[in-house]
Amino acid sequence: MEGNKSFRIPQSDYPRIVIIGGGFAGVQMAKKFANKAVQVILFDRHNYHTFQPLLYQVATAGLEPDAIAGPLRKLLDNSKNIFFRMATVSQIYQDRNTVFTDKGTIEYDHLIIACGSKTNFFGNSDKFEKAFPLKQIPQALDLRSHILQNLEQAVLSSDEEEISKLLNIVIVGGGPTGVEVAGAFGELKKHVLPNDYPDLDLNQMNIYLVEGLPRLLSGMSDFANEKSQKYLKKFDVHVMLKTMVKSFDGDRVVFDNDDTLSTNTLVWAAGVMGNVILGLPEESVFKSRYKVDSFNKVLNTDNIYAVGDIAHMETEKFPKGHPMLAPVAMQQGENLANNLLNSFQNKPSKPFKYKDRGSMATIGRNKAVVDLPKNMHFGGFFAWFVWMFVHLVSIIGFRSKLVVLTNWIWNYFTYDRGTRLIIRPFLPSQLGNLKKQELGQK
């Protein structure tokens, strides 16, 4: 294909594959395409891959970002045919085989959409502007600083109403993320904060996990639901089932029965939706995901594919589409990459078949739940150990594995959380003011 000027991509005799998104699926595919007879351009708006399953540990002061973020250029170091470009894709022009980004346009032979999902406020994002979503690293860091600032502020207050507003934490969504965040805050309250804040009455800190359904972890077994509720109770987390939130103004939450609760911390873990890009026909989109066939090809297109959270693939086993999970994304990425490479050699393609290896959630030290295929379930210390092992193995990059492992060992034995730092950025504008202040102080 011809070279590209905006992105300084050289001319190549190989077919050009453009991948949008460096998440689980995108990285998996780029690695598969490395040093093969294709030219690959990988776009992401960040210069790193985020290991989202551990994002909640950044938010709860257990890990620093480098533990769960891998620089994309490092991950693709040894592949001369893969070009990473930091850019945000804004539109797809199907009839011109072109994508538009904030940094320029580029033509493709094959386009793979792997841009994942974003926080879903179910049409009420204006009522939850002050909520803390938990999909990206800056959001996790923001939540960490917010919680710690609240604690420092609470130490200074003698107003009971203000103190409970500062200390209460409401988590919306009883899926794995909600359960893990709630458990991690419970652990902080029980094991870390009493040493740090001897002059604070931590009984005034209440952690609520709010879920609309009558159970937690709805994608998992009854065993996992019951066990996780039991574990959360041990960490003093109040589980509120069959409850919805109506609004949050930064000072109080309103529930669907019009009860209110005083808090300035509402963590939104209630759901995600596809990150659909402008340009493809409406009929190709179903509930903010691209409809794909069993080869991950988007409906009504010839050379456009979608994988992972953004793909809606209905099969006999998954009549409502596949779950939005990392293993699905990775397996779809691998299958699609193989199919494309095979097709260039006129070999046949294989339809995607999800291998479900089970699901799990951790609540805190020594406490997790694991569902395996064939109705096997277990909890407790062994589940927690399996959870850690599987996550360690899944993290991309040896350095991140090492950082996570040493942090976990440290946190486990010391009951410490080393990253409880309130780090707020200097903005250019603030910096100006700061300098003026400093000057004023002479």
Next chain:
Amino acid sequence: MEGNKSFRIPQSDYPRIVIIGGGFAGVQMAKKFANKAVQVILFDRHNYHTFQPLLYQVATAGLEPDAIAGPLRKLLDNSKNIFFRMATVSQIYQDRNTVFTDKGTIEYDHLIIACGSKTNFFGNSDKFEKAFPLKQIPQALDLRSHILQNLEQAVLSSDEEEISKLLNIVIVGGGPTGVEVAGAFGELKKHVLPNDYPDLDLNQMNIYLVEGLPRLLSGMSDFANEKSQKYLKKFDVHVMLKTMVKSFDGDRVVFDNDDTLSTNTLVWAAGVMGNVILGLPEESVFKSRYKVDSFNKVLNTDNIYAVGDIAHMETEKFPKGHPMLAPVAMQQGENLANNLLNSFQNKPSKPFKYKDRGSMATIGRNKAVVDLPKNMHFGGFFAWFVWMFVHLVSIIGFRSKLVVLTNWIWNYFTYDRGTRLIIRPFLPSQLGNLKKQELGQK
């Protein structure tokens, strides 16, 4: 002393010591006062202590903040008579024995000012508003993201002028910080970036170290000066001596001979000045530092002390005041804490005497310079090893030592810099826009 309402400090029969600042001196003293017959209130605007000597490694993607920042509450965990309060002190009312902060006021029996230094623009801060100072963690993170963003931008550009603006780095100030920053960027350019950016011509990246004096490391030996210049040359750093900068507008630097250089990165390491607080008589201040006697007592006061960078102590050996260095701060803190504890038992006080154990600077892997007392100097691998050992031992907190050590080992053997992540915060305002964008994309 009576209790204090704004800070919820209980009543105590012991004298109350208020310490402003949790830097080297402040933490040293708080540890000395732990579980002694005093009540101590420690103020800091951050909730962590910063190990400033390694700040430059955060800016150059070698370390994450948790490596060099220790939560103050953790450092003071086991001392029931020490109360940490996150607040910024705005004024001292000497005649009322009171300090004013942004969170309330408090009375003291003894006041210790240990608030350190801040960036000194020598009256030209308006001409360097776009410069990157390097005194605090958010500044270091900002610089890290800025450099990496420039690199990503340069990959997309074919405009030679724009590329050199994006890649050039100018560091102002040839003291230890300037030398260490320049060396670290040189190392990045030589060992890390070639793998990451194969499509970038790194010869277009020029690193300049600008110093007004005819030499580098003016506080150190001639040997250190010569050796460090030699080492910097090996990392392709252009050392510009007898040169000053006049202004920087974010696009180009103007030098004192009216030469200009195209760059959007100017790191300001040219000097620091005391962080003087309003309220004490003008006669007690000399060049933005408090004049203190050899017991660190501020002139014209009875019960106010200053230690570390903020203290100007003239002695026979130091007729122009002591150097603004961490060892001075720690030793002054220790001596003052001992003197105060002794005075409560009517024991005599000892004047401060600085034990100079030498000074050093590192330029990069295997390259450092060390000056020891009695005119002993050495460089090379052994100096680099000593530099690392001394810094490791000096970092407060075992966890930070461990994090720094493992990162150093990793970085040394892999030539990797794991934290090259562009992490920009979400601001509440941006978050609003982001949500609107997401909604717009439906």
